[in-house]
Amino acid sequence: MAAAAPSPVPAAISAAAKVASPKAGDRKVVPVTAADEVEQEEMHVLAVDDSSVDRAVIAKILRSSKYRVTTVDSATRALELLCLGLLPDVSMIITDYWMPGMTGYELLKRVKESSQLKEIPVVIMSSENVPNRISRCLEEGAEDFLLKPVRPSDVSRLCSRIR
Amino acid sequence: FNGAAHLVRADDSDAATNRRRRPAPPGYLDEQFSQVEDLQDETSPNFTEEVVSLFFKDSTRLMTNIEQTMEKYPRDFSRWDAHVQQLKGSCSSIGASRMKNECTSFRNSCGAGNIESCMRSLQKVKGEHAALRQKLESYFQLLRQAGPAGMAIRHGGM
Secondary structure (H helix, E strand, O other), rough: OOOOOOOOOOOOHEEEEEEEEEEEEEEOOOOOOOOOEEOOOOEEOOOOOOOOOHHHHHHHHHHHHEEEEEEEOOOOOOOOOOOOOOOOOOEEEEOOOOOOOOHHHHHHHHHHOOOOOOOEEEEEEEEOOOHHHHHHHHHHHEEEEEEOOEEEEHHHHHHHHHH | HHHHHHHHOOOOOOOOOOOOOOOOOOOOEEEHHHHHHHOOOOOOOOHHHHHHHHHHHHHHHHHHHHHHHHHHHHOOOHHHHHHHHHHHHHHHHHEEEEHHHHHHHHHHHHHHHHHHHHHHHHHHHHHHHHHHHHHHHHHHHHHHHHHHHHHHOOOOOO
C-alpha cells in the first residue's frame, strides 16, 4: 500500500447543505446552516503508519467521527504529499512513532521546521510507553502522544481540542 | 446459539444477550478486539473481517521475516527483537492477546540472548497464530450463519 488513499466526502453531509465548488481539486465543503443544525467544516486528517492493520483502524476511528482521512504508509510519502501541496487542507497529522526509514519523530521535526506546515498539529502514536520519548516529542512540538492500541475515546478527546 | 457460545467465550456465561464491557478473560482475544468490532457499522459492514484479514496477511509476512532474519543473521538478537516487536504491535492492534504474550516471551528470550528459547518462542508464536486463525474463522462463520441475530453473539472473550 504505497499510494495515499484520499477518502471520498462522506454521505453524512447532505446534498442540501453542500455547496460544491466547480474546481475539481477543491474538496472543501462550505457549510450552510439550517435553523436547528450546525454543519462543521470537515477536518482532514493525515494518518501515517507502516502497519496496514493500524492504518485501517485509525482511519475507521476518524471516519466514524466524520473526519476526512488520507492514509499513507511512510513519513517520506507524507512529507512528499504535504510539501507538494497535494494536501492543502490538512488540519491534523497523526503518525506512528517508529517506522522504517523516516520515523514519526523525524516527521514531526520536519513539519515544525517548515514555515508552510508548522501550524499543523502533529500527534504521535506508539506501542511503547517510554517517558523520554514522550517528553522529547512534546518538546519538539507534538500536540499529543497516544499509546497504541489507539481507541476511539483517545481520538475524540484529542479532536475536540483541535477543532 | 448457546451451543456454539463455547467457541467465543472462555467462560460459560451467556454470550447471546448483550455486549458487555467487562474485562475479557485471558483468552485468545482481549478488549481491543471488541473495540475493533465496535467500529463496524453500516458504512463498513465487514470491517472486523477486513481488519482480521489484514492482520493475518501482515503477521504471516512478519513471521516469515523473523524466520529469514534468524537464519540470515544468527545471534543478531537485537535485529530479531526489532522484527518481533513489529509483530507484537500488530497483535496488539487487533487484541490477539495470547499471540501477543508469546511475542513478549520471544522478546525476553532475545534480550537474554538465548537461542534455544528464541527457537521455542518462534514455534509457540506460530502455533498461536494458527490457533487464532482457526478460532476467528469459526467465529466469523458463526456470525454469518446467525445473520442479523449475530449482532447479539458478539465476542466478549475468546
